[in-house]
Amino acid sequence: MATRASTLPPGIEGDFTETSVGGNDSWLTYETTRWYTNAFIIQEGSPNKLLLGYKKRGFGAHLYNGFGGKVEAGESPAEAAARELKEECGIDAPLQHCGSLLFVTRGGPEWAFQIEIYRAEEYSGTLTETDEMRPEWFRYPNIADVTPSTDLAVTKENGESLPPIPYDTMWPDDVHWMPLLLAGRHFVGRADFELDNEGKYKMLRWWFGVPA
Ligand SMILES: COc1nc(N)nc2c1ncn2[C@H]1C[C@H](O)[C@@H](COP(=O)(O)OP(=O)(O)OP(=O)(O)O)O1
Numbered sequence: 001m002a003t004r005a006s007t008l009p010p011g012i013e014g015d016f017t018e019t020s021v022g023g024n025d026s027w028l029t030y031e032t033t034r035w036y037t038n039a040f041i042i043q044e045g046s047p048n049k050l051l052l053g054y055k056k057r058g059f060g061a062h063l064y065n066g067f068g069g070k071v072e073a074g075e076s077p078a079e080a081a082a083r084e085l086k087e088e089c090g091i092d093a094p095l096q097h098c099g100s101l102l103f104v105t106r107g108g109p110e111w112a113f114q115i116e117i118y119r120a121e122e123y124s125g126t127l128t129e130t131d132e133m134r135p136e137w138f139r140y141p142n143i144a145d146v147t148p149s150t151d152l153a154v155t156k157e158n159g160e161s162l163p164p165i166p167y168d169t170m171w172p173d174d175v176h177w178m179p180l181l182l183a184g185r186h187f188v189g190r191a192d193f194e195l196d197n198e199g200k201y202k203m204l205r206w207w208f209g210v211p212a
Pocket residue numbers: 036037038058059060065066067068069070103113115171173174193
């Protein structure tokens with residue numbers, strides 16, 4: 001059951017209804033923020049399809065994610081999202097902003113990641129594997145069956161020919177906001193992580209919500 005948020009994490013401002021909250025650690029402090037983007041192609045049909053990329057190198061290598069990267073000097077986040085989508089998988093799309101996420105890591109990058117999330121239902125061009133990303137389609141359940149806590153990886157679905165969303169090989173925060181993205185909701189969130197000695201990111205505390 002979603003509840004109106006009375007206490008928001010540092011770095012999140014506005015009037016929100018929280019959809020997923022967890023962890024007992026104190027929120028981490030951070031001094032600088034760097035801006036990033038992440039873009040997803042989402043197509044409702046039989047089956048419903050989500051385009052992800054398998055990251056072959058760099059930050060988040062060997063995980064599936066949307067297509068995106070750093071916002072360069074002089075660019076808006078929307079311009080960066082379009083550029084990264086083209087660079088990483090060869091397509092153009094009418095991207096719409098749908099989410100803002102803040103990630104802070106103890107023992108990892110010393111800056112906080114501010115990631116602007118975009119989505120589109122159509123695209124033009126030919127999906128192309130690049131040296132950074134390998135695009136792949138996944139199926140997801142009908143939106144009517146999706147709630148913020150739906151485990152999309154195990155839900156019985158239509159479209160058996162595509163694999164389900166591969167949460168085991170995605171960032172651990174994704175399962176908390178992916179249902180909102182797929183449902184066409186706007187969302188915000190923050191997650192704090194700890195990078196352990198084996199190079200694994202453990203989520204310490206998280207908060208995700210939608211505009212009230
Ligand atoms: C920590 O949780 C995260 N979850 C998700 N879903 N995505 C994340 C998380 N942390 C970072 N990201 C995303 C944000 C960006 O889309 C990429 C990282 O961008 P990258 O470092 O690859 O930026 P580029 O500009 O493409 O870098 P190079 O061209 O220098 O390789 O991960």
